[in-house]
Amino acid sequence: MKNIRLLLFLSTSLMLAFSNLSSAWAEPPTRAKIVYTSTRDGNGEIYMINADGSGEVRLTNHPGDDFDPTWSPTGENIAFVSERDHLGLYDIYLMDADGGNIRRAFDELDYRTAPTWSPDGERIAYHTYSPVPDWAVYFNTLGGGEAERLSEAGIPGGGFPAWSPDGTEIAFTDRIPVGAPIPVEPRFKVVSMEMRIWILNLQTGEKEILLPRIKEGDTHYPIWSPDGTKLAFYWWKRKDRKAGIYIVNRDRKGLEEIVKDAGGIVAWSPSGKELLFKKSVGGQRQLFKIDLHSRVKAPLALLGPSIRRGQNTGWDWFDPKGLPVSPKPHLLTTVWAKVKTTD
Numbered sequence: 001m002k003n004i005r006l007l008l009f010l011s012t013s014l015m016l017a018f019s020n021l022s023s024a025w026a027e028p029p030t031r032a033k034i035v036y037t038s039t040r041d042g043n044g045e046i047y048m049i050n051a052d053g054s055g056e057v058r059l060t061n062h063p064g065d066d067f068d069p070t071w072s073p074t075g076e077n078i079a080f081v082s083e084r085d086h087l088g089l090y091d092i093y094l095m096d097a098d099g100g101n102i103r104r105a106f107d108e109l110d111y112r113t114a115p116t117w118s119p120d121g122e123r124i125a126y127h128t129y130s131p132v133p134d135w136a137v138y139f140n141t142l143g144g145g146e147a148e149r150l151s152e153a154g155i156p157g158g159g160f161p162a163w164s165p166d167g168t169e170i171a172f173t174d175r176i177p178v179g180a181p182i183p184v185e186p187r188f189k190v191v192s193m194e195m196r197i198w199i200l201n202l203q204t205g206e207k208e209i210l211l212p213r214i215k216e217g218d219t220h221y222p223i224w225s226p227d228g229t230k231l232a233f234y235w236w237k238r239k240d241r242k243a244g245i246y247i248v249n250r251d252r253k254g255l256e257e258i259v260k261d262a263g264g265i266v267a268w269s270p271s272g273k274e275l276l277f278k279k280s281v282g283g284q285r286q287l288f289k290i291d292l293h294s295r296v297k298a299p300l301a302l303l304g305p306s307i308r309r310g311q312n313t314g315w316d317w318f319d320p321k322g323l324p325v326s327p328k329p330h331l332l333t334t335v336w337a338k339v340k341t342t343d
Contacts, residue, residue: 026096028075028320033097034276035059035069035078036287036315040304044313046080048099051269051289051317053300059099065090068114068314072121075318079105079115079124092126094142107144114160119167125150127159127172137161137172137200151200151207158195160265162223162231170200171210171222171231178216197222197233211252221265225272226322232258232266232275245277247292259290259297270319278303287315 032051037044044065048057060066064083071078075097082093085104092105092112105115105124112126118139125139135155140147153159154175161172175193195218197210210231211219217237224231229250236243245259245266264278274289285303290296 026076026098026101028323029097029318030320032270032317032319032321033075034287034300034315034317035071036276036301036303037067037069037313038301038303040302046078046099047301049301051319053298056301057099059095060102070115070117070314070316071318072117073119074121074323075320077121078316079117080314081113081115085109092124105142106140112138116161116163116170118163119165125161125163125170127153127155127161135159137170150202151198154193154195160221164224165226165228168202170202171224172198172200173220173222174198176209194218194238195220197231211248211255223266223268225268226270227272230254230272232268234263234266236263245275247275258292258295259288262288265314267315267317269317270322276300276315276317 033048034051035046035048038047043063044067045058046060046066046069048059049055059078060080060082062082062084064087066080066082066084068081069078070080077094077096079092079094081090083090084093085091086109089109089111090113091109092115093102094105095102106112110128112128114127115124116126117124123139123141125137128136128138130136130138130149134152135158137150137153137159138147139150150170151172152174153172158173158175161170163170173195176196178192178194196214197219198207199210200207210222216239217235220234220236222231222233230247231250232245232247234243235246243261243263244257245262246255246257248255258275259277259279262277262279267276269275269289273293274291276287276289278285279288280286281299285305286299287301287303288297288299
């Protein structure tokens with residue numbers, strides 16, 4: 001009897017050990033892959049396709065919304081947002097590149113969205129409601145621990161942080177007041193707000209508006225080019241009711257419209273030669289890519305209607321040709337110590 005109990009104990013221990021190590025065995029795709037969110041089946045789910053739109057595979061299948069997928073720097077894991085543990089409470093989860101081994105990114109369940117990986121793959125920055133209280137951008141080490149507050153980031157439309165490839169800056173969206181206060185009652189005034197892209201220096205804690213001379217409209221969803229020299233983003237011009245995808249150099253020069261009448265989140269190809277974006281054609285929302293040299297657009301996938309929080313949110317592109325990744329831990333270690341003392 002004792003031998004049987006010992007055998008059961010050892011078997012259970014081995015199963016738990018292999019389960020805990022399974023993430024270490026995750027392998028990146030062997031060819032370029034795009035992950036994206038679609039609501040075409042009734043709720044937000046995450047799919048994966050080849051870079052030409054072929055070979056579609058559904059990665060998630062859950063009654064709750066799954067969205068905001070983003071590849072880890074090595075392509076072994078995908079971070080995404082889900083309400084699978086509590087309806088209406090969106091938090092960040094991880095899965096292997098094949099959709100298996102789904103688990104929370106952090107120990108405690110909380111409201112977190114819009115994940116972005118640090119270049120070394122050890123930390124994730126995100127948008128959350130903080131105890132201050134306000135909406136803010138935080139980062140934390142995978143698994144949990146004490147999260148660090150980086151900056152206020154208003155809602156709706158705020159947040160969506162993007163970590164620079166060299167690990168020194170984070171771009172994100174926050175509100176700014178525009179125009180004079182508008183009286184709505186004798187004792188109250190309303191200040192009109194617009195969204196702007198900000199750049200936070202992680203070593204100094206200083207923030208700056210990426211395009212301070214923009215006088216009208218909302219800029220959203222910044223994303224760095226793979227070499228860190230440019231940012232792509234979405235710009236909604238309220239007066240003209242026009243939306244488009246733009247690119248600008250990090251030094252604020254070379255502002256250029258890439259796609260007219262398109263919106264939503266943008267993603268770069270790993271080569272920096274193409275962009276992913278969303279556009280409605282014939283009443284259907286579709287995922288497209290555009291060649292930045294030829295400006296040729298190609299449809300990749302059907303996204304479906306915008307429903308609930310998922311709203312066809314998020315897509316990302318990974319190519320193993322970019323491996324091996326060379327993180328800069330000396331930069332990141334310096335960053336954490338200094339950011340903690342600034343706000």
